[in-house]
Amino acid sequence: MKINTKISPPIFFTLFLFLLGHLAAAPNSKQGVGEKDHLFPGTGFFVKNRDPYDEKIAKKWFLEAQKSQKEGDSGEALSIYEKFTKRRSDASINTKQGIVLVGPESLYRAALIREQKGDWQKSFQYLRLIAQAYTNYDFERIAESLMRLAERLAKEDLPKKWGVLPRFRSGSADRLRLNQIAELVRGPRFAPRALMVLAEIALKDEKEEEAIDGLERLINLYPENYLCEKAYYLMAEIYRGRVAGPSYDQGSTLKALNFYEDFLILYENAPGISKYENSKQYKTRVNEFKVRRKNAEIGRQKMRETLAASKVEAGKYVEEYGKYFMTRWKELGNRPAVQYYNEAITIAPESEAAKIAEKRVAQLRATNE
Numbered sequence: 001m002k003i004n005t006k007i008s009p010p011i012f013f014t015l016f017l018f019l020l021g022h023l024a025a026a027p028n029s030k031q032g033v034g035e036k037d038h039l040f041p042g043t044g045f046f047v048k049n050r051d052p053y054d055e056k057i058a059k060k061w062f063l064e065a066q067k068s069q070k071e072g073d074s075g076e077a078l079s080i081y082e083k084f085t086k087r088r089s090d091a092s093i094n095t096k097q098g099i100v101l102v103g104p105e106s107l108y109r110a111a112l113i114r115e116q117k118g119d120w121q122k123s124f125q126y127l128r129l130i131a132q133a134y135t136n137y138d139f140e141r142i143a144e145s146l147m148r149l150a151e152r153l154a155k156e157d158l159p160k161k162w163g164v165l166p167r168f169r170s171g172s173a174d175r176l177r178l179n180q181i182a183e184l185v186r187g188p189r190f191a192p193r194a195l196m197v198l199a200e201i202a203l204k205d206e207k208e209e210e211a212i213d214g215l216e217r218l219i220n221l222y223p224e225n226y227l228c229e230k231a232y233y234l235m236a237e238i239y240r241g242r243v244a245g246p247s248y249d250q251g252s253t254l255k256a257l258n259f260y261e262d263f264l265i266l267y268e269n270a271p272g273i274s275k276y277e278n279s280k281q282y283k284t285r286v287n288e289f290k291v292r293r294k295n296a297e298i299g300r301q302k303m304r305e306t307l308a309a310s311k312v313e314a315g316k317y318v319e320e321y322g323k324y325f326m327t328r329w330k331e332l333g334n335r336p337a338v339q340y341y342n343e344a345i346t347i348a349p350e351s352e353a354a355k356i357a358e359k360r361v362a363q364l365r366a367t368n369e
Contacts, residue, residue, distance in 0.1 A: 315340035
């Protein structure tokens with residue numbers, strides 16, 4: 001069974017740059033003042049040789065945008081918040097909730113409004129600017145926003161521009177950058193989720209080897225994480241999709257069977273709730289787990305039946321042609337064929353292949369007598 005394939009949206013370039021920006025500040029430039037020396041290559045924003053906005057003006061804009069947003073005029077609020085995509089601001093405002101950093105907070109609110117309007121690409125761009133330009137801003141807040149959107153984009157279609165025009169993405173670049181994210185993000189909160197989304201995106205783009213790599217890293221690096229349950233299941237499904245039938249090499253059949261077995265043995269029940277998910281997310285995951293477990297039991301049986309059928313075919317082949325390629329053929333007689341038939345019976349005793357094997361074993365033993 002092939003995993004469902006559908007192109008997913010452009011997202012992870014942003015998250016990679018975000019994390020990279022968090023780990024290391026942007027390099028100092030040696031270019032002259034008259035040259036275009038962008039802090040963020042490829043964006044055209046935040047020219048380094050520009051001075052930050054005047055603090056009084058920045059505060060005034062922020063308060064105006066906040067007022068417009070509270071009054072429901074998100075368009076006006078957005079137009080003001082987006083002024084902070086052109087030049088940085090180091091201004092801050094004291095509020096009842098604490099100190100607000102005007103520059104990054106404006107970008108964050110602009111990103112949320114853009115997301116609500118369906119312009120996810122710009123939303124990511126603004127989050128990236130926060131990560132690169134304002135390393136003192138709330139890392140967890142931005143990382144969580146990007147991962148939440150990444151997971152959403154892995155499962156949903158891109159919103160249409162103006163509600164009409166479809167949006168497209170470059171899958172290869174997204175997968176490459178998400179892979180880099182998984183390398184950069186260490187720890188159980190974001191890395192397993194990044195690896196799972198990487199695998200899901202790769203599967204939708206029909207890049208199974210990349211999906212396998214991501215899932216294996218998730219299982220090996222974070223074996224206690226609740227996402228490993230899904231990783232085992234997806235690995236089994238991938239290899240099951242490669243099974244061509246009993247007449248072909250059974251390497252994929254064996255791998256699929258092993259992953260189904262591991263999944264069913266390790267996870268009789270869904271892993272407990274994680275501190276990184278809420279009760280609603282946990283409930284959804286438990287329901288999805290129940291479906292996966294049922295499908296895994298079916299998949300395991302199918303793989304057993306395929307493997308048993310391949311043993312029967314091997315037995316028949318040895319019976320007919322073994323004398324041409326097997327040494328000690330006369331001495332061994334029907335024993336090699338019987339061995340294959342017995343393996344078929346052991347692997348899937350209730351299958352049609354097992355019934356054929358039992359009948360053939362009885363016939364061969366009668367012949368020997």
